[in-house]
Amino acid sequence: MPEGLLDNVALGLSIAFSLNNILYCALGVTLGTLVGVLPGIGSLATISMLYPLTFHMDPISAVVMVAGIYYGGQYGGSTASILLNLPGAASSAVTCLDGFPMANQGRAGVALFVSAAASFVAASIGILIMMLFSPLIVELALEFGPAEYFSLMVMGMVAASVISDGSAIKALAMVAVGILCGLVGLDVYTGAPRMTFNALELYNGISLGVVAMGIFGLAEVISSVGRVRSIGVKQKISMKSIAPTRDDLRRSWPAVLRGTGIGAFFGLLPGAGATVASFMAYAVEKRVAKDPSRFGKGAIEGVASPEAANNACDQTAFIPTMTLGIPGSATMALIIGVLMIHGITPGPTIMIDRPDLFWGLVMSFWLGNILLVILNLPMIGMWVKVLMVPYHVLFPTILMFVCIGVFSINNNAFDIYVVIAFGAAGYVMRLLHMPATPFLLGFVLGPMMEENFRRAMILSHGELEIFVVRPLSTAFLVVAVFLIALSAWGTYRAARIGPASA
């Protein structure tokens, strides 16, 4: 295998470093940093908006760019957290806890440096894990039949629902609603139009880009308008002020490694995501610290570890996405969507059929992360200025991109009415604390899930036993049941302690 790995690396490098892909990678990470820095618009909303444009691009370039936005957002997100106490992305929220106090002590530069360095180290380790583990997972996955796929998807969705914050029941319900919406369109087996209300435009199903833009993009804008205000940044960040002391470094590096481990693990789990990983890393750091009272008052470990965790998680999240075709997060679902538009179905065969795509993408991660360090350290002053763009200028611009983006998918105004419906639905979901990520996961995985279920049923002549007779399928379902039991027990315990737990 090692020789094969070297060949693959060489192939990947030749593709990632073609002029075109370097440009798209740079564009992606720059955009990602930009929207990561800006509160009120995240990488997910940005990718939804650019989604229609990827139809016109080469698939490798499209994925390289979209992935760049994704991990670039992570670097940018910490900037707003540290300087403004306002997380640019949910996964950077925990960085506020110690990053902002550091900024108040005049150590913003150090916090930014440590955050960028931690991100880079963690991302590098994450990429290495991806390079080494993906081939192994693929070998395992080639043995999967429809029953295994179905059970694995059930496990992934249950994991996503249970681990996310908030009510697990609501999350599971949203998965089901998502699957239902995903099934709209012609039935693959019989050609019968399903849930289309006789609208011809719905025969091909609802476009993922439209759904994502409505639920994430529009809902985000509606709830941010009038509430997000830009705040000036008082501190000047000079190159000199970013140099950490020896003590900072001594404290940071073990924290970075712990954070990386936690993040890499959560990335591999379908459904957990960078936000959970960063909170977990912070909690662990507080527990292992000799003096936990320093946390919340500018402890450097509190910046280093979560930032490492969310970046490691972002990289390893590509493993289940690319090798199994099962996205762990809403963004990963969009990346699968980008590939499927070009007729490429992510799954175990992708590394065999399209090694150029897989290894080109992995190698572009190296390039992207190096670019991000350059973008985020020497050029930090520029991003600080970006923070001053007022939201009332930003939101009409976002709407313009949403509208034209949606229209251009099919050159059809019908999609615009669909986006309005999903925007309104997304906003109501927010108000009712019904999480949108499980919905999108269900939407993307739903059709695959049903197809595998029906195939398994045909193979077993209608016996549900097939899902528990095959050992791997059973294992996945047992994990799913265990996760549900765990969450039910947690809810029960919380209810007994009292409703005070808000």
Add this chain to the structure above:
Amino acid sequence: MRERDVRDIIAGLVLITTGILAGIYVISTLNMGTTARMGPGMFPVALSIVIAGFGVAVLVPALFRPGEVPSVNLVPLVAILAGILVFGLMIRPFGVVPSVMALTLVASRADPASLSWRGATVLAVILAAVATLLFPIGLGLLIPIVAWPW
């Protein structure tokens, strides 16, 4: 009146309604089939039942506990969706420039405190220019820049 968790009561009702309506619609339009040869309707009906069931599970406990009432950002909600609707109605007959300007002007009412009519007009002109340069010209999308249907 006792305090109740209004948010989850509404959430539960929404889920139950969704499940029931979807279930009825699917049963009346699609064939169920048998488990060995599933028809197009079986999976959606199963989902509808699951959704309604989760709805009950969200609703019932919420009846017996206090909670907060969600506050609606009503003006932005209406202004933004109306702006997009106007865009959708105008884009085919009139093209990019008028539609983007109309979108910006209507949607700007979401935040009238920061965007006066004058400010919104300036922004509308800028955005129309950006959209034109970027989409039909830069990316070659087949959308008319300005059109007149009559």
